[in-house]
Amino acid sequence: MEELNPEVIVDCGPAAETILNIAENKRANLIVMGAHRASLGSFATHLPWATASTVVRQAHCPVLTVRS
Amino acid sequence: MSSVAHTLFVPSFNNILFATDFSQCSQMAFPYLRAIAEGYGSKIHMVHVLPPEPTLQVPLDTIPELVVDRSAALFAMEAMLGRKPFGRSAFTTTVKRGQLWQVLSQQIVEKQIDLIVLGTHGRHGLKKFVLGSVSEQVFRLARCPVLTVGPHAMDEKVATANFATILFATDFSYGSQRALSYASSLARCNKSHLILLHAVSASMGIVPSNFFLVGPAAVDESTELIAATLASERQRLTELIFFGVDGGVES
Numbered sequence: 001m002e003e004l005n006p007e008v009i010v011d012c013g014p015a016a017e018t019i020l021n022i023a024e025n026k027r028a029n030l031i032v033m034g035a036h037r038a039s040l041g042s043f044a045t046h047l048p049w050a051t052a053s054t055v056v057r058q059a060h061c062p063v064l065t066v067r068s
Numbered sequence: 069m070s071s072v073a074h075t076l077f078v079p080s081f082n083n084i085l086f087a088t089d090f091s092q093c094s095q096m097a098f099p100y101l102r103a104i105a106e107g108y109g110s111k112i113h114m115v116h117v118l119p120p121e122p123t124l125q126v127p128l129d130t131i132p133e134l135v136v137d138r139s140a141a142l143f144a145m146e147a148m149l150g151r152k153p154f155g156r157s158a159f160t161t162t163v164k165r166g167q168l169w170q171v172l173s174q175q176i177v178e179k180q181i182d183l184i185v186l187g188t189h190g191r192h193g194l195k196k197f198v199l200g201s202v203s204e205q206v207f208r209l210a211r212c213p214v215l216t217v218g219p220h221a222m223d224e225k226v227a228t229a230n231f232a233t234i235l236f237a238t239d240f241s242y243g244s245q246r247a248l249s250y251a252s253s254l255a256r257c258n259k260s261h262l263i264l265l266h267a268v269s270a271s272m273g274i275v276p277s278n279f280f281l282v283g284p285a286a287v288d289e290s291t292e293l294i295a296a297t298l299a300s301e302r303q304r305l306t307e308l309i310f311f312g313v314d315g316g317v318e319s
Contacts (some may be wrong), residue, residue, distance in 0.1 A: 004255055006236075006262040006298065018267035019237045026263055028235035030254065034247035049208070055237075056188075056207065056216045062100055064254075066213045066247035 016054035028061055035065040077246060079213075079253045081108040085181040087115050087172060087206060090144040094187035097217040098153040101185050103229035104215070105157035107257045112159040113179045114149075116141050117171045138163060169205055176212065184210050187217045213250060231258035237265045264298070 011018045023031050035052035056063045081104055088094040105112050118141060141163045149161070160179075164171045175181065188203040207214050236251035238244045255262040 004252060004262050006255075006264050008264050008295070010266045010268060012268045015237070015239070015267040019235070019265060022263070022265050023235050026233055026235060028233045028263065029230045029260075030234045031237060032234060032247055032251035032254065033237040034239070034244035053204075053207070056203075056218050058220055059218055060220050062097075062215055062217045062221050064213055064215045064247075064250060065207065066250050067211055068244070068246055 015051045016058075019051075019055050020058055023059060023061060030061055031055060031059055031063045033063065033065055035067055077249050079182075079250045081105075081110045081183045083179050083181050084110045084112050084183045084185055085115060085172070085175060085179065086112055086185045087117070087202070088148070088187070089116065089202065090141075090148060091187070093217075093219070095148070095153070096221065097185050097187035097215075099229040100215060100217060102153065102155050102157065103231065103258075104183070104185075104254075106155060110157065110183070112154050112157055113162065113175065113181065114145070114159055115162045115164070115172065115175050116145060117168045118163065118165040120166060138165070168202060169209055172206060173209070176210070182212050184212060184214045185217070186214060188219055231255075231260050233263065234258075234260045235263045235265055237267065239266065 009022060011022060019031065019033070022028075033052055033055065035049055052063075052065050056065065084101065084105060086097065086101055101112060104110060118138060145161055145163065162175065164175075172184075176184075184206060186203050186206060203216060207216060231254060234251055234255050236248060238248065251262065254260065
């Protein structure tokens with residue numbers, strides 16, 4: 001199996017802003033993210049729909065949103 | 069161990085739905101459609117939805133961009149296909165009248181769609197782009213993954229899609245595991261450099277229940293978590309190769 005050897009980045013800040021900044025700095029050609037409908041009790045643990053929506057609107061590359 | 073194989077999720081892009089309004093924006097999706105279709109041997113299903121029969125009260129001439137006529141739609145479809153946008157990939161075309169989501173969701177079931185590709189409008193004259201209502205609707209309602217080529221993705225005009233660097237943004241929620249499968253599959257298929265990003269939220273005073281540390285101090289914890297997630301993904305793939313899925317995949 002081919003190894004992916006991904007680069008790992010952990011950054012602190014508002015999700016959408018951070019994702020967009022890193023995508024820009026790293027010249028990402030594609031952003032992949034999970035997206036959830038906000039629901040009571042779990043909203044804080046998920047990338048909320050709003051985050052995905054903001055990223056899609058502002059990203060300089062295509063965005064693949066994957067619903068769980 | 070064979071029971072493990074049943075829990076594996078292998079992303080597939082067998083049938084791609086491309087919803088188009090024939091606009092310049094939607095054509096920006098072509099290079100990406102083509103790249104994915106060629107990489108995964110997908111069939112592309114191009115769909116144009118005509119608005120429901122217009123009533124006399126609606127002054128249609130005020131929205132010239134909208135293709136409302138069936139023959140005009142077929143003509144636009146022909147013109148689009150004349151440029152051979154999909155290379156050698158197989159495709160079908162559909163022009164249907166009706167409520168957008170009703171038509172699309174029917175197509176999704178009928179054609180066993182596992183990816184939707186959209187090129188989106190930005191509203192002109194506004195500083196901040198809003199997604200076209202079509203995209204917003206599809207993006208929110210579709211259960212399968214959606215690849216959106218947004219208004220700003222068009223800033224760099226490309227003839228061939230480049231997936232050299234893929235950024236996977238994760239929050240380690242249960243659902244993000246599925247998204248990771250897609251990210252790693254695409255990265256493998258395109259030999260991409262994969263970046264795993266965890267944006268540690270420290271805003272709004274909301275403390276995620278599964279985060280015992282929030283803020284810069286969480287960085288180390290997150291790095292470990294990412295390594296663990298990766299290891300489990302690697303394990304899943306190894307199991308997939310050894311045991312196959314439904315006996316269909318061999319090493």
